[in-house]
Amino acid sequence: MSENEMGSERDDADAGADADVATGRVPCWRGRAVAFAPxxxxxxxxxxxxxxxxxxxxEIGLWPRxxxxxxxxxxxxxxxxxRDDFLVLLPDGTPIGHIALVDQxxxxxxxxxxxxxxxxxRGRSHGTDALDALTDFAFGELPMQRLQAVTHTTNTAALTVLARAGFVQEGIRRSACLHRGRRLDVAVLSLLRGEWEALARPRSWDA
Incomplete structure (x- = not known):
């Protein structure tokens, strides 16, 4: 690595620290392109x-309250x-989502x-980055052996993000929920510790 590259990395780190102070968000976990704050x-x-x-x-089947x-x-x-709930942050501290581990x-x-x-x-790979960071947290810092995700079988965006993060569809709960007057099937996906260990990507602590 050249001296210029090292200087650039220091500048990026300083900018990230300044953003943390400016936004009042102190990240507790960092991924490749996103960070988590409680x-x-x-x-x-x-x-x-x-x-x-x-x-x-x-897509999620939420009724706005x-x-x-x-x-x-x-x-x-x-x-x-x-449960552990986090805001997903960009490097400049902008909050762009919510991610959680529940029913631990x-x-x-x-x-x-x-x-x-x-x-x-949406559609900028931030969801995949966030999910990768969360699975690293679950398997790297917590004693998790299996992570599960459920979503409507018609929610192609969520299914794509989950597949990119290594989740495998293991079944479908037929007619499992009512949404907008229709019965919908729900896909059940999972990621096991051994499958996470086999993923060929840098871990959060290496990013």
């Missing part, structure tokens, strides 16, 4: 905007030790992953 109750308004997007509501109801839910989740069972080593992106940042 989700806070004050992020309810931001989350409410994402959840109210019609595309997200259709009131801002106060979402804030109350975030307050309850804050005391739930079986430290004995069996299982958890479910959730991901929701800001509508303005």
């Amino acid at each position: 989700l806070d109750v004050d992020d309810a308004e931001l989350m409410h905007g994402w959840r109210s997007d019609p595309v997200a509501a259709h 009131s801002l106060s109801a979402l804030r109350e839910r975030l307050e309850r989740d804050r005391d739930d030790h079986d 069972d430290m004995v069996d080593g299982t958890a479910e992953v959730l991901l929701m992106m800001d509508p303005g940042y």
Whole structure:
């Protein structure tokens, strides 16, 4: 690596640190192109905007609730030790999504992953970067053996992101949910520790 490249890397790191201070977000985990910061109750308004997007509501099957109801839910989740919720941040500190590990069972080593992106940042590989970083966190820092994800079989964007992150579809729960007057099938996908270990990509701590 040349001296100029080293200087460039230092400049990037300094810029990232400045962004952290400017936005008030202190990342607790970093991936290749995104970082995570703990989700806070004050992020309810931001989350409410994402959840109210019609595309997200259709693909995820969310019924947009009131801002106060979402804030109350975030307050309850804050005391739930079986989940970890993060804001997904760009290098400049801009929040672009929410990602979480929920229903964590430290004995069996299982958890479910959730991901929701800001509508303005979909289709730019940020979702895959975030999911890669979360799986690195789950298998590299926690004793997880199996991660699960579920989504409508018609949610091709989510299925594509999950496949890129190494998740394998293992089954379909037929007619598992009601959405917009129709019964929909739900795909069940998983990533096992051994499959994560075999992925040919840098880990978050190497990025």
